[in-house]
Amino acid sequence: EVVLTQSPGTLSLSPGERATLSCRASQSVGSSYLAWYRQRPGQAPRLLIYAASSRAPGIPDRFSGSGSGTDFTLTISRLEPEDFAVYYCQQYGRSHTFGQGTRLEIK
Amino acid sequence: EVQLLESGGGLVQPRGSLRLSCEASGFGFNSYTMSWVRQAPGKGLEWVSAITGTSGSTYYADSVKGRFTISRDNSKNTLYLQMSSLRVEDTAVYYCAKDMLSSGWPGELDHWGQGTLVTVSS
Numbered sequence: 001e002v003v004l005t006q007s008p009g010t011l012s013l014s015p016g017e018r019a020t021l022s023c024r025a026s027q028s029v030g031s032s033y034l035a036w037y038r039q040r041p042g043q044a045p046r047l048l049i050y051a052a053s054s055r056a057p058g059i060p061d062r063f064s065g066s067g068s069g070t071d072f073t074l075t076i077s078r079l080e081p082e083d084f085a086v087y088y089c090q091q092y093g094r095s096h097t098f099g100q101g102t103r104l105e106i107k
Numbered sequence: 108e109v110q111l112l113e114s115g116g117g118l119v120q121p122r123g124s125l126r127l128s129c130e131a132s133g134f135g136f137n138s139y140t141m142s143w144v145r146q147a148p149g150k151g152l153e154w155v156s157a158i159t160g161t162s163g164s165t166y167y168a169d170s171v172k173g174r175f176t177i178s179r180d181n182s183k184n185t186l187y188l189q190m191s192s193l194r195v196e197d198t199a200v201y202y203c204a205k206d207m208l209s210s211g212w213p214g215e216l217d218h219w220g221q222g223t224l225v226t227v228s229s
Contacts, residue, residue: 035215044219088152092214096154
């Protein structure tokens with residue numbers, strides 16, 4: 001099973017700052033079989049990024065994804081209040097697994 | 108508008124059974140792979156199972172293989188998850204989710220239901 005390790009576990013930042021979230025796979029998941037989701041309290045997850053770097057429909061351009069193989073990054077260029085939530089990466093190159101999540105909290 | 112409405116959750120005893128349903132609308136249901144994802148209280152997401160759109164190929168997480176069965180009725184636009192031999196650790200909110208692009212190998216999930224809570228307890 002491919003294990004996804006997200007870091008940091010918690011990230012404390014202020015609105016307007018830049019956030020960088022990491023997702024590392026225990027083995028290669030291919031060049032593009034990775035997605036990122038945001039989950040707000042009490043809500044279902046929402047797809048942000050698919051194929052490692054493509055924004056899902058309706059997702060603002062402050063969200064960007066990069067990486068391949070085993071190392072992937074989600075960057076939020078300027079944090080808005082609604083971005084403070086939990087973020088998950090998901091791989092679907094070798095079966096299907098989610099990372100444990102990164103909590104983005106207001107500093 | 109895509110809508111996914113789960114039902115069938117509730118309280119069940121260990122070793123019991125339960126069937127979840129997910130009624131879909133607003134898209135060509137039989138053209139998309141569908142998945143179940145669960146989230147234990149206060150925990151992260153766990154992919155559970157998926158079924159392709161037309162061929163009906165199925166995929167399972169090791170944690171549920173042999174105990175859960177995913178199926179779909181394309182004539183009713185409905186996805187199912189039959190759960191048996193339930194364990195306390197199966198307690199979670201179960202989400203139904205739609206693949207964004209594919210009717211084949213399960214991939215990214217672009218629409219999710221609001222979830223149904225399954226509690227396994229004596």
